[in-house]
Amino acid sequence: MCSQLRRRGVDLFLQSTSDVKRPRHLVRWLSIVAVVAAVVAVVYIRWGRPKVVVTAAVVRGRAVEAVYATGTVEPLRKVVVKARISEHIAVLLVEAGDTVTAGQLLARIENPLRTFALAQGRIELTKAQTQAAANHRNWQGCKRKREYGMRNSTLRSAIW
Numbered sequence: 001m002c003s004q005l006r007r008r009g010v011d012l013f014l015q016s017t018s019d020v021k022r023p024r025h026l027v028r029w030l031s032i033v034a035v036v037a038a039v040v041a042v043v044y045i046r047w048g049r050p051k052v053v054v055t056a057a058v059v060r061g062r063a064v065e066a067v068y069a070t071g072t073v074e075p076l077r078k079v080v081v082k083a084r085i086s087e088h089i090a091v092l093l094v095e096a097g098d099t100v101t102a103g104q105l106l107a108r109i110e111n112p113l114r115t116f117a118l119a120q121g122r123i124e125l126t127k128a129q130t131q132a133a134a135n136h137r138n139w140q141g142c143k144r145k146r147e148y149g150m151r152n153s154t155l156r157s158a159i160w
Contacts, residue, residue, distance in 0.1 A: 085111070
């Protein structure tokens with residue numbers, strides 16, 4: 001009987017250890033499933049939910065929202081702008097902080113000597129155009145006289 005009890009005790013021991021393994025195995029799988037479910041829930045909460053969009057009708061009017069803060073505003077990129085010639089600025093066409101595009105005129109430069117030379121060149125052009133018009137009229141007159149003279153000479157030769 002002792003041997004049977006011993007055997008039975010071993011059987012009970014084996015049976016109890018096999019019963020213990022199953023719940024540990026089950027606990028391990030359940031914990032893995034719980035962790036995966038938690039990761040899926042976090043991902044869904046952060047990125048999976050649809051975004052809330054607020055819409056409003058378009059209304060013409062003044063913007064009433066303002067931002068008040070202290071600090072320094074820095075540009076994304078600084079550019080040094082230099083003129084090809086150094087003269088006095090007559091008109092500044094942009095203000096500090098304005099957005100400009102490539103090729104946009106920023107300022108007009110005043111140069112009295114160039115302005116004088118330009119005015120003198122325009123006067124000389126007007127003189128040349130006037131002289132050319134007078135020469136053209138003179139040439140037209142000479143051409144008419146020659147044609148008139150040729151007609152008279154043919155008329156005279158026909159009469160004599």
